[in-house]
Amino acid sequence: MNNMKVTVSGESREYENGITLLELVEAENVEMPEYVTASVNDELLGYHDFEKTVLKDGDVIEFLYFMGGGCI
């Protein structure tokens, strides 16, 4: 199977064609993925979208952790 190149958090990576965002999260050892929003080419995707999102060659991915809190 051919490989594709994607950019993950600013770094070039090579993965098998057809990998999903969920598989990428696992391969990149992203901790606490349920608290992560991903951007794929600037489109923001929640955790529930990861499994159905198939990545393609040239995609640019960023992982953003939920940042929140409170005073209580």
Add this chain to the structure above:
Amino acid sequence: MIRLPKKFYGIISDAALKGRPEEICGLIGGIKEGNVREVKEIYILENIDHSNEHFTMDPKEQLKAVKDMRKKGIVPLGNFHSHPESPSRPSKEDKRLAYDSEASYMIISLMNENEPVLKSFRIIGDVSSEEEIEYI
């Protein structure tokens, strides 16, 4: 220990006072050299909760800030938020949602509005420890 230019204390406290009664929040970026962490840039982000008791950073603005940091050759060091009516110490919710043991979690209390108190913490699990801020 984290080094913070005094001007950033001014920017954060001004934003926190102007933002009352809501909590304000943002990201800090900078450099890490051994044990030295120095803040080079701060980003005030929208609190999409618009609450005086909670904050959630806008992910779109988070993405923009992360890209800007990368462009400037700096790295994320942590975040800050305000406690308009309570002390500058991590709440239960702050601890629950602190996923990164390497991050600095800064909290500015506005209980004394004439002298807002900014403190920085590391949080591991439900244990927080204050880290020294060196103003430069």
